[in-house]
Amino acid sequence: MAVKLDPRLLTIAEMVRKDGKICDVGTDHALLPCYLFEQGAGDVIASDVNEGPLKAAEATVRQYGAENCVSVMKSDGLRDVPPCDDVIVAGMGGELIARIVTECAFKNENTNFILQPMTKAEILRTELYANGFEITEERTAQSAGKIYTVMLVKFTGNKQEISDKFAFFGKNSDAAYVDHIKEKLRKMAKGNEKYNELL
Numbered sequence: 001m002a003v004k005l006d007p008r009l010l011t012i013a014e015m016v017r018k019d020g021k022i023c024d025v026g027t028d029h030a031l032l033p034c035y036l037f038e039q040g041a042g043d044v045i046a047s048d049v050n051e052g053p054l055k056a057a058e059a060t061v062r063q064y065g066a067e068n069c070v071s072v073m074k075s076d077g078l079r080d081v082p083p084c085d086d087v088i089v090a091g092m093g094g095e096l097i098a099r100i101v102t103e104c105a106f107k108n109e110n111t112n113f114i115l116q117p118m119t120k121a122e123i124l125r126t127e128l129y130a131n132g133f134e135i136t137e138e139r140t141a142q143s144a145g146k147i148y149t150v151m152l153v154k155f156t157g158n159k160q161e162i163s164d165k166f167a168f169f170g171k172n173s174d175a176a177y178v179d180h181i182k183e184k185l186r187k188m189a190k191g192n193e194k195y196n197e198l199l
């Protein structure tokens with residue numbers, strides 16, 4: 001039986017290299033690691049900090065017969081995760097994702113981070129650049145009437161301050177995403193005029 005992913009997780013999966021060691025942080029049900037296994041990935045960690053998701057992840061790995069390729073482990077962020085080539089952090093708030101990525105002890109120029117914030121993408125972008133990371137690409141995913149951006153991020157060591165405009169729009173020039181952010185800024189401008197300048 002093939003793993004079925006929604007368009008959000010599918011977009012993330014497309015941005016992951018399948019030939020290295022991969023970690024899906026905050027995996028919950030581990031559907032993404034099992035899909036990557038079906039796509040030819042040979043070494044995937046499905047990590048989570050909570051017991052319920054870890055149990056669900058183990059059940060999914062068994063269901064898809066992925067035990068030889070997908071290992072489930074408990075970790076707060078990347079704290080106990082061994083060095084990986086590709087790190088996925090998806091479906092969490094931008095501040096938490098920023099904390100998890102900036103704390104990464106094994107990052108180097110060849111590590112790919114695939115990040116998908118549910119909220120506060122502007123804080124995530126600001127923190128990434130302030131800590132020497134750079135966004136190389138962003139793609140839009142639309143699922144169940146919602147719009148998400150998925151970022152491909154690298155560590156350069158070059159710390160930079162970014163503009164407010166870049167913090168909100170990032171490298172995603174897709175019309176649907178731009179409209180979505182403009183709508184958010186219009187709402188924010190009702191409480192604070194400065195957001196009008198970014199429209």
Ligand SMILES: C[S@@+](CC[C@H](N)C(=O)[O-])C[C@H]1O[C@@H](n2cnc3c(N)ncnc32)[C@H](O)[C@@H]1O
Binds near residue numbers: 049
């Ligand atoms: C909403 S789910 C997202 C699941 C999946 N990544 C996705 O995008 O569909 C968030 C998951 O992150 C886990 N989580 C929250 N904080 C975490 C942390 N500090 N380290 C690892 N996992 C965490 C939660 O237990 C939960 O399973």
